[in-house]
Amino acid sequence: MNESxxxxxxxxxxxxxxSLTAVDALDLSVPAGQILALLGPNGAGxxxxxxxILGLTRPDAGELRVLGAPPVEAVRRGEVGAMLQNGTxxxxxxxxxxxxxxxxxHAHPLPLAEVIERANVAxxxxxxxxxxxxxxxxxxxxxxxxxxxxxxxxxDEPTVGMDVDARRHFWSVMGDLAAEGRTILFATHYxxxxxxxxxxxxxxxxxxxxxDGTGTDIKATVGGRLIAFNGPHRDYSTLPGVVAxxxxxxxxxxxxxxxxxxxxxxxxxxxVRGIEVxxxxxxxxxxxxxx
Amino acid sequence: MSTxxxxxxxxxxxxxTSTAPAIRPVTTTRVRRFLGYTxxxxxxxxxxxxxxxxxxxxxxxxYLFYASMYGNQTTNSGVxxxxxxxxxxxxxxxxxxxxxxxxxIQQERGSGWFRQLALTAMAPLDVMVAKVLVAVxxxxxxxxxxFIAGAxxxxxxxxxxxxxxxxxxxxxxAPMVILGLALGLWFKPQAASAGSTLLTLMLSxxxxxxxxxxxMPDAMQTVGKLLPSYWAGQLGLWPILGGGFPWQGVGxxxxxxxxLIALGVVGYRxxxxxxxx
Numbered sequence: 001m002n003e004s005x006x007x008x009x010x011x012x013x014x015x016x017x018x019s020l021t022a023v024d025a026l027d028l029s030v031p032a033g034q035i036l037a038l039l040g041p042n043g044a045g046x047x048x049x050x051x052x053i054l055g056l057t058r059p060d061a062g063e064l065r066v067l068g069a070p071p072v073e074a075v076r077r078g079e080v081g082a083m084l085q086n087g088t089x090x091x092x093x094x095x096x097x098x099x100x101x102x103x104x105x106h107a108h109p110l111p112l113a114e115v116i117e118r119a120n121v122a123x124x125x126x127x128x129x130x131x132x133x134x135x136x137x138x139x140x141x142x143x144x145x146x147x148x149x150x151x152x153x154x155x156d157e158p159t160v161g162m163d164v165d166a167r168r169h170f171w172s173v174m175g176d177l178a179a180e181g182r183t184i185l186f187a188t189h190y191x192x193x194x195x196x197x198x199x200x201x202x203x204x205x206x207x208x209x210x211x212d213g214t215g216t217d218i219k220a221t222v223g224g225r226l227i228a229f230n231g232p233h234r235d236y237s238t239l240p241g242v243v244a245x246x247x248x249x250x251x252x253x254x255x256x257x258x259x260x261x262x263x264x265x266x267x268x269x270x271x272v273r274g275i276e277v278x279x280x281x282x283x284x285x286x287x288x289x290x291x
Numbered sequence: 292m293s294t295x296x297x298x299x300x301x302x303x304x305x306x307x308t309s310t311a312p313a314i315r316p317v318t319t320t321r322v323r324r325f326l327g328y329t330x331x332x333x334x335x336x337x338x339x340x341x342x343x344x345x346x347x348x349x350x351x352x353x354y355l356f357y358a359s360m361y362g363n364q365t366t367n368s369g370v371x372x373x374x375x376x377x378x379x380x381x382x383x384x385x386x387x388x389x390x391x392x393x394x395x396i397q398q399e400r401g402s403g404w405f406r407q408l409a410l411t412a413m414a415p416l417d418v419m420v421a422k423v424l425v426a427v428x429x430x431x432x433x434x435x436x437x438f439i440a441g442a443x444x445x446x447x448x449x450x451x452x453x454x455x456x457x458x459x460x461x462x463x464x465a466p467m468v469i470l471g472l473a474l475g476l477w478f479k480p481q482a483a484s485a486g487s488t489l490l491t492l493m494l495s496x497x498x499x500x501x502x503x504x505x506x507m508p509d510a511m512q513t514v515g516k517l518l519p520s521y522w523a524g525q526l527g528l529w530p531i532l533g534g535g536f537p538w539q540g541v542g543x544x545x546x547x548x549x550x551l552i553a554l555g556v557v558g559y560r561x562x563x564x565x566x567x568x
Binding site for chain 1: 327335
């Protein structure tokens with residue numbers, strides 16, 4: 001594929017901090033217009049990867065092109081917008097002044113009215129940045145991300161601190177942005193969020209890609225839900241929707257990619273009691289992936 | 292499970308394989324971005340009323356206090372003491388403003404906000420230059436307030452004298468912004484704030500901005516003449532006192548500037564190394 005048609009083209013990307021290799025020979029190709037989730041536990045290298053794509057961190061080795069240009073050049077041309085994780089906002093100014101200040105620094109910014117509407121910051125324009133709630137601050141960061149009218153949007157754990165409604169609104173706006181042909185890459189450690197909103201999930205751990213596919217592909221590997229119950233000994237791994245089964249005495253644990261399907265089958269079985277459905281933590285899922 | 296790695300999904304075929312992404316027209320220019328950022332940053336800083344009041348209150352208050360006590364005296368050469376005090380107290384005020392504003396640059400940089408600014412069309416160096424200009428301009432209200440207090444106390448100078456006193460003080464004290472910035476790079480925020488206040492007081496006292504240097508013992512006079520604060524005062528007084536232009540002061544201030552830039556660069560490298568990111 002021609003490099004210039006890719007939003008992100010990375011090969012052999014490596015970054016170490018002292019003895020810690022944060023990103024280890026990472027390869028990643030993201031075609032324009034894709035919504036991609038970068039999924040991984042804390043310390044997997046998500047933030048470092050994001051920072052290299054943004055030109056904030058220089059890779060030790062490897063090739064990296066963003067929309068066909070070196071990262072810093074793409075950023076200067078206003079092609080890239082980002083919500084940084086816990087990104088600090090300028091202190092002691094109103095949201096309105098903050099947005100006006102940054103708008104004047106971009107190459108071809110979106111009109112402020114459009115940014116205000118899309119990021120839903122109209123009610124907090126007169127608030128001082130230091131007095132915003134976590135969710136409100138995230139909306140301001142989101143406004144900053146779309147301000148340059150970017151073709152690539154990077155979001156580092158974007159919905160942290162948002163309530164359910166805010167999350168839903170956020171992803172619906174993201175869907176609109178993607179529909180306009182913008183490429184969206186978001187880092188998360190929630191499998192559900194990645195599965196629900198991304199076209200493609202790239203799972204990284206210890207700085208390397210360990211799985212790459214659709215949400216269904218990934219869930220089939222790591223399992224979506226965990227069903228635990230007491231019951232007679234038999235082979236439960238043949239039940240529909242099950243990835244793997246494990247026994248702990250009388251208690252069984254099924255790792256499922258479709259827990260609804262599994263539950264229906266399970267409830268029909270005799271002497272099955274004490275059913276419990278939980279979502280495994282991503283850390284647990286990773287133990288499976290890297291085992 | 293034996294295999295855990297799923298092969299990459301087939302990527303959609305590119306719409307076109309030859310055309311590079313169109314470079315969209317840039318609607319702003321580098322100069323407009325720079326000026327816009329500088330002016331908006333300055334307006335933001337000047338709207339911080341407690342900060343500005345803090346920079347103005349002490350030098351103006353001290354000037355009014357001393358001018359009421361000694362202001363109606365004249366020197367042997369017939370110069371009004373309230374005019375001399377106005378210049379040296381303004382130098383003290385400007386010094387404090389330059390150090391605090393320089394220190395504030397590092398606090399803003401250290402907060403992580405500059406990372407967001409690095410995602411704009413403005414290069415980090417342009418942002419830094421704009422910030423230093425803003426810090427220099429923060430001396431204007433501090434100098435101006437003391438000058439206005441001087442005029443109220445009956446200081447009469449020609450327009451050229453007012454302007455050259457003001458301009459020389461501004462230029463002579465501008466490198467002190469770098470001292471404030473370096474302080475912020477070397478110390479944690481609270482220590483840096485306290486340090487900039489302490490340095491302002493020490494440089495003012497030892498540099499003869501509160502009491503004339505020739506009232507002090509010889510040893511202190513020797514130390515004072517190595518300080519940029521003393522020479523900022525002398526340069527500011529030159530339009531009133533006359534005599535030979537204090538070129539020696541320009542040399543001392545230039546030497547300090549070079550040393551402070553070096554200190555800032557080393558501090559910056561150290562800060563970048565220790566922050567990991």
